[in-house]
Amino acid sequence: MSVSRSSLPAIAGGTPVRAKPLPFFRAAVDESDVAAVAETLRSGWLTSGPKAVELEKRLGDYLGTSHTIAVSSCSEAMFLCMKALGVGPGDEVITSPITFASTVHAILHNGATPVLADIESDTFGVDPAAVRACVSPRTKAIMPVHFGGQACRIEEILALADPAGIPVVEDAAHSFGARVHGRLLGGFGRATAFSFYATKNLTTAEGGAITTGDEVLAQRLRLLGYHGMSRDSWSRYSDKGSWYYQVQIPGYKCNLSDLHAALGLTQLSKIDHLLERRRAVADALARALEGCAAVELPREYPGNRHTWHLYVIRVRPEALRIGRDEFIQALRAENVGTSVHFIPIHRHPFFAPYLRPGRTFPVADDYYARCISLPIFPDMTDDDVRDVGDAVTRIAEHFRAG
Numbered sequence: 001m002s003v004s005r006s007s008l009p010a011i012a013g014g015t016p017v018r019a020k021p022l023p024f025f026r027a028a029v030d031e032s033d034v035a036a037v038a039e040t041l042r043s044g045w046l047t048s049g050p051k052a053v054e055l056e057k058r059l060g061d062y063l064g065t066s067h068t069i070a071v072s073s074c075s076e077a078m079f080l081c082m083k084a085l086g087v088g089p090g091d092e093v094i095t096s097p098i099t100f101a102s103t104v105h106a107i108l109h110n111g112a113t114p115v116l117a118d119i120e121s122d123t124f125g126v127d128p129a130a131v132r133a134c135v136s137p138r139t140k141a142i143m144p145v146h147f148g149g150q151a152c153r154i155e156e157i158l159a160l161a162d163p164a165g166i167p168v169v170e171d172a173a174h175s176f177g178a179r180v181h182g183r184l185l186g187g188f189g190r191a192t193a194f195s196f197y198a199t200k201n202l203t204t205a206e207g208g209a210i211t212t213g214d215e216v217l218a219q220r221l222r223l224l225g226y227h228g229m230s231r232d233s234w235s236r237y238s239d240k241g242s243w244y245y246q247v248q249i250p251g252y253k254c255n256l257s258d259l260h261a262a263l264g265l266t267q268l269s270k271i272d273h274l275l276e277r278r279r280a281v282a283d284a285l286a287r288a289l290e291g292c293a294a295v296e297l298p299r300e301y302p303g304n305r306h307t308w309h310l311y312v313i314r315v316r317p318e319a320l321r322i323g324r325d326e327f328i329q330a331l332r333a334e335n336v337g338t339s340v341h342f343i344p345i346h347r348h349p350f351f352a353p354y355l356r357p358g359r360t361f362p363v364a365d366d367y368y369a370r371c372i373s374l375p376i377f378p379d380m381t382d383d384d385v386r387d388v389g390d391a392v393t394r395i396a397e398h399f400r401a402g
């Protein structure tokens with residue numbers, strides 16, 4: 001509820017735009033989700049079973065992918081893809097500096113070396129030219145990130161990777177439902193990893209999925225993701241008499257439970273509505289902020305269909321007397337929640353020993369210095385959007401340079 005439209009920002013002694021905090025994110029969960037999870041609890045089968053199988057089928061139907069494997073997280077999905085492709089010590093995997101740590105962990109856990117390619121400032125995904133410059137005889141895979149709900153320039157990345165025989169594994173954690181020239185993500189590279197974490201476009205609370213058109217890879221992913229066993233517990237239980245299984249390789253445990261899958265099924269049944277709502281909120285935020293010269297607004301790259309998982313503005317330092325961090329503090333004083341996606345990989349001291357020395361990432365660094373993720377979620381109201389617009393505008397005006 002808005003309490004004051006006066007122009008003095010709360011951090012400078014004014015009354016906050018909102019009396020109650022607007023969270024950065026709120027999950028879009030309704031009674032159909034609650035009922036589906038309760039029904040699964042009552043069914044007596046809680047772990048991976050009929051709901052996980054159904055979710056895989058329905059995800060494949062939606063995305064148009066031939067093999068869809070539900071897993072416990074996108075982090076595990078990327079780890080399994082690296083493992084299944086034989087990524088190991090001595091290999092290099094090219095990825096983005098603007099990503100969550102687990103993209104790089106998936107490479108490190110397999111003993112390989114992450115090689116960062118700078119981003120470009122339209123999609124915030126890796127710049128295809130920077131990727132090309134990183135390719136070496138040791139490049140075993142490329143793992144681009146579809147950042148914030150929109151595809152990176154995946155067609156250009158595939159055009160350089162395919163002739164070189166380098167598999168592309170896409171981190172589409174943010175971008176379920178995103179399209180490039182009308183085609184949904186999930187069917188571009190050798191494999192695509194999605195996240196169904198609580199904040200994502202489609203959630204199972206925790207979870208994820210891998211899609212691939214490669215049957216041999218799909219079989220290996222299933223084997224690796226379930227203890228290296230030839231049969232999972234549901235197929236042993238449902239196939240009466242087939243209690244027998246063989247351990248074929250040392251595997252991991254990355255299956256998605258039916259409790260999570262039940263939530264995924266109801267979420268998937270309304271995904272188009274959820275994505276439409278995100279788009280409507282993004283459009284409304286753009287209208288509320290279009291007159292504010294001190295911030296740069298996110299754009300949809302030509303040919304892309306954005307899913308607006310994130311709404312990232314970039315402050316213009318030349319237009320302001322405060323920096324990004326102070327801007328965030330001022331938004332917090334207005335009771336507007338924000339986040340920063342992400343601290344670049346090369347800015348974490350931990351990763352330094354694993355990265356090629358002496359390399360710089362000017363576009364990623366400029367992005368990081370200026371980015372603020374504003375609230376965006378399907379249930380955001382017109383009043384919420386107006387409050388965000390008012391808060392950003394009053395801060396920008398009060399701290400205007402010159």
Ligand SMILES: Cc1ncc(COP(=O)(O)O)c(C=O)c1O
Nearest residue numbers: 073074075100102173195196197
């Ligand atoms: C870009 C990116 N990749 C991967 C992940 C990991 O997803 P999960 O939490 O499902 O493991 C995240 C999580 O937020 C992410 O932001």
